[in-house]
Amino acid sequence: MLMFSLNAISAEDNSTLLATSTDFPDVLQAPNSINVHVSDSYVDQNKTWSEDGVNLANASVSVYDxxxxxxxxxxxxxxxxxxISNLxxxxxxxxxxxxxxxPYRQSVDLSTKTSQAIDYMFIPDILLLMxxxxxxxxxxxxxxxxxxxxxxxxxxYDVSREWLFDYAKFIHLDMFNEGSYTRLSGEYLKELLQNSPANINYNVAYTFxxxxxxxxxxxxxxxxxxSAENNTFHTIENTYIGSYFQADDINESDVLNHNMLNYFxxxxxxxxxxxxxNPTLIEDxxxxxxxxxxxxxxxxxxxxVVPEPQIINDWIKSNPGYSESDKGSLNWMVTNYPNWLVSTLDPTTLFKTFEKDYVDNIAFDKPFIAIATYYVGGDVVDSLIRGYEANGRAAFNVFKTGTVPSMSSILNKIVDSSNVGISAITSLYSWSLNYGNGSAASDLEDIDLSVLKGVYDxxxxxxxxxxxxxxxWTFxxxxxxxxxxxxxxxxSYVDGMGKSHVIQSGVDKMVKLACQWADLKDMDNADKIVSIVLYNYPPGKAEIGASFLDVFNSTYTLLFKLHEAGFDVGNIxxxxxxxNLTDMIVNFGNKGSWAExxxxxxxxxxxxxxxxxxQLIDLNQFYDLTAHINASLYEWMINRWGDGLGKIMVYKDRYILIPGMWFGNVFITFQPSRGWEEIQNYHDLSLPPHQQYVAFYEWLDQVVGVNAIINMGTHGTLEWLPGRNIGVMEGDWTFELTxxxxxxPYIVxxxxxxxxxxxxxxxxMITHMTPAMVSGGLYGNYTVLSxxxxxxxxxxxxxxxxxxxxxxxxIIDFAPTLGFDKFNESNQTFDD
Structure with missing residues (x-):
């Protein structure tokens, strides 16, 4: 048995005490000894607490006379x-x-015993259920x-941790609603609390x-x-616990760190x-x-603008407790704070201060893109701002947690007052930008900007x-x-431990699309390049069109409307x-494999x-256009359609053809066929797009630099490519080619x-009405002729x-006005 000597000092004599660092049973009978065994309930390997515990090395043991x-x-x-022996x-x-x-302290009496054992396990005594x-x-x-x-x-819920209730001296229940959990009902919780020191001593907090x-x-x-005489939620102690706990869960937040320190x-x-x-007695x-x-x-x-801590302290003391409405929040947060905010907050003045500092300190080429969020900053917001600024866009985050004033009303004010200008909005808001009033539609109509939806966490x-x-998806x-x-x-997404992870490919896609929507707001119409995409599948002249829409007439009319709006459509x-336009469009339609x-x-x-x-893409250009395509998607494509340029819409094995014709800066073209000619290919989730399909969208983006695509009617196939049903991401064909x-324009x-x-x-999406329907038979002037x-x-x-x-x-005079041939007496009789 290994023994070692410690320079421990005895108050009664100068003898040396001996401490044995060995297995407990071997020294249990050592004379005048205290035998200590220490364990820890927290098992680091499993990141949880165990009732059995684990042996704890390097715990400090001190003995006092x-x-x-x-x-x-x-x-x-x-x-x-x-x-510890020789005592x-x-x-x-x-x-x-x-x-x-x-620290744990225990009295030991060696005046009547020669040895005593202490077996102690460290167990948390503060337990939160949230x-x-x-x-x-x-x-x-x-x-x-x-x-x-x-x-x-x-x-x-982890039932293996329930034993902690028996040792908890303080318990905090947050947002508990007995109807929300599979196991944790009110009755079940009542049994857990019954023997807990925290509940016995009226030391259980219940918040929100x-x-x-x-x-x-x-x-x-x-x-x-x-107390037993007045067991109420609305004690000053329960109010302070909730007031500390209400701080937003934002990483590296000074407010959160301050509140959690004083909470503890x-x-x-x-x-x-x-x-x-009592820390609440100190104002800071x-x-x-x-x-x-x-x-x-x-x-x-x-x-x-935030209220000073002393103001919050005054609100807590003068208005303790919680609202018994469905909000279930602190009284002071429901009444005092909103009134203070309305009287104090001036979003326009605050924004002008921010905007001036931005202009003075940060270089930019184009007006702002605003990022609307519930909470301030964060990794997703920072990534978006950096992305927008890398594209020459000024960018900032506007945040609003509560519903009064609404986010949409704040956006309305700052869009109207900005000197730099705001060209687009990225919204990370769920539900509504004006939840209190049920809709932000009127504000957004006034703002008149693209508001793109960022789905986060x-x-x-x-x-x-x-x-x-x-x-x-719903909210x-x-x-x-x-x-x-x-x-x-x-x-972004949140892992099982609650940590948020930025999805960089999603951020990059949002940056690319939002910047382009902002450009559409800023650019002169004459400089914008627009592609009108028609549908022609299966390939062939008879298959050009869209559901319930006269595609040829709509395209023809759109050219003139674009001209009236200042777009470059060439010489009118x-x-x-x-x-003639119809004939030209039919001529450059998709060509099936039978029509080489x-x-x-x-x-x-x-x-x-x-x-x-x-519009003719050779092999080298194809490789350049597709160099950044997701590797697994590219492999899927060539495994299905072969190497090189593929076989669809390829001219003499040398060029992929992008069919279409230009009118100034307007390009009329056809979306590539989905596969071969079978109609079931449209929605086939196992069929990757072919080379011409992939090249088509890359060409519009990289070569043409198109500012907008108009999908002429219901419906195309890009949205039906393989991948997730919703929330498409990297690795989905639709995400890759958007x-x-x-x-x-889509049928209502x-x-x-x-x-x-x-x-x-x-x-x-812009809906259009269904075509007007009339009963069969004669109508209008045909009825008159009849x-x-x-x-x-x-x-x-x-x-x-x-x-x-x-x-x-x-009859002879009227019939030609309806398109009938004129009556010719030389070669026909009237009655014929």
Whole structure:
């Protein structure tokens, strides 16, 4: 048995105490000894707490005599043991410390015994029940602060931690609603609380929940600061706990760090007021609020207004407790703070201060893109700002947590007052930008800017779900779309530990599309390049068109409307007639594999024009255009369609053809066929696009530099390419080929498929009515002509020649006005 000597000092004599660092049973009978074994309930390997514990090395063990003089100090060995022997027969106090746990102290009487064993396990005595994924920042700060703190997540409930209730001296329940959990009902919680020291001693906090007598009775909660005579939620102690805990979970937030530090200090005081001081008595320790409204830039900081801690302290003391409305929030946050904010906040003045500092300190080429969020900054916001600025755009974050004033009203004010100008908005808001009033439509109509939807912090399950983020889509995308917010792009996800991860490919896609929508706002119409994309599948002249839309007439009319709006459509007199335009469009339509001769004829008869507009793509250019394509998608394409240029719309194995014709800066073209000629290819989720399809969208983006695509009617195929149903991301073909703003006229009677286009290719949908329908038969002037003919026949039967001749004359004169050939007496008779 290995022994080692410590220079421990005895108060009674100068003998040397011996400490044994070995297994506990071997020295249990050592004379005049205290045998200590220490364990830790926290198992670092599993990141949880175990009732069995693990042996704890390097725990500090100190022994004091009856006069509180130190007689021994040492550390436990790797087995968690230390034995102090050669002690005098007397009374001692043993203190065990480790890390940030509360020290443990125990009296030992060796006056009548020769040895005594102490077996102690460190167990957290502060227990929080809350959704860890929502409050991971708070919990991580608290657990980093002290090992006294543990938690059980209400949404991912771990029954193996329930034993902690029996040791908890303080318990905090946050947002508990007994109808929200599978296991954790009110009755179940009542059993867990029954024998907990925290509940026995009225030391349970309950925040942001349901404040009814039924809740108290159902759960048996004994509220902190209350008593058996008056067990109420609205104690000053419970109010302070909620006031510290209301800080937003924002990483590296000074407010959050301040509140969590004083939260912990206050809990220590509530557990042991004789040892710890009440931090709320010191003004600087009062709860602080996270910035609730303002402007942010990573290089300039936060521009906001927040109440001073002393003001919050006054609100807490004068208006303690919680609202019993469905909001379940602190009284002072429901009444005092909103009134203060309305009287103090002036978004326009605040923004002008921010804008001036931005102009003075940051270089930019183009007006702002605003990023609207609930909370200030964060990794996603910083990534978007850096991306926009890398593209020459000024950018900033406007944040608003509460509903009064609304985000849409703030946007309305700053868009109107900005000197730099705001050209587009990226919204990370769910539900509505004006939730309190039910819709932001009127504000957004006044603002008149593109508002693109950034979908952030989806769950890890949704991120890896091959169908996409199903759960989040309704409140994140569908509801905002009702007020005109469109173009959803997934920007981040939250892992199982509550940590947010930026999806850089999503950020890059949002930056690219938002910058292009902003350019559409800023550019002169004469400089904009527009592609009108028509549909022709299966290939062939008979298959050109769209559902319930006269594509040829619509395209013809659109050219003139674009001209009237200042777009460059070339010489207006060069635009052919509707009939001639129709013939020209039919001529350059998609050519099926059976019509190689037609393809060759088209290319050869327009070769110079096609080359001049780079509409013939050779192999080297194809490789350049597709160099950045996701590697797995590219491999999928060539495995299905072969190497090189493929076989569809390829001229003599040398060039991929991009069919179409130019009118100034307007390019009329056809979306490539989906596959071969079978109609079932349209929605085939196992069929990758072919080379011409991929080259088509890359060419529009990289070679043409198109500013906008107009998909002429219902419907195209880009939105039906393989990939996630919603929330398309890197690795989905639709995501890969959505490269430019898309404006999509769509039949109003088909909202289901329109939502697919909106959600998968970030298109701006514009509905059009169904065509007018009339009963079959004659109508208009044809009815008049028919009546003339009937009258003529009647007069012939009646042998009233003079009247018959009058009707004959009317018919001969009127028929040509309806498109009939003129009557020619030389080669036909009237009655024929």
């Amino acid at each position: 009856s006069s509180n003089n130190l007689v021994f100090s040492g550390l436990t060995n790797s087995e968690g043991n230390v034995v 005098n027969s007397a009374n001692y106090n043993v203190e065990i410390k480790y890390s940030t746990y509360e 959704d860890y994924s929502s409050h991971n920042e708070k919990m991580d700060i608290l657990m980093e602060m002290s090992k006294r703190v543990a938690y059980i997540s209400t949404m991912d 929940g349901i404040y009814t007598e039924n809740m108290l009775n159902a759960t048996g909660i004994h509220i902190v600061g209350a 200090r206050y809990v220590q005081y509530l557990i042991n007021p004789s040892k710890y001081t 320790n009062a709860p602080m609020m996270s910035p609730e409204c303002g402007f942010y830039h990573p290089d300039l900081g936060v521009y906001t 989806i769950s890890e399950t949704s991120y890896y779900n091959e169908l996409g983020p199903q759960i989040e 994140s995308v569908t509801y905002p779309s009702f007020e005109g917010v469109y173009g959803p792009i997934v920007l 007199s060069d635009i052919p007639s509707l009939r 001769g037609l393809l060759n004829d088209y290319v050869e008869s327009h070769f110079d024009e096609l080359m001049a507009h780079n 490269l430019n703003p898309t404006i999509y 009677s088909n909202p289901g498929e329109a939502m697919v286009a909106r959600d998968r290719i970030a298109a701006l 009546e003339y003919i009937s009258h003529y026949k009647d007069q012939i039967k009646l042998n009233v020649t003079s009247n018959a001749e009058e009707y004959k004359k009317l």
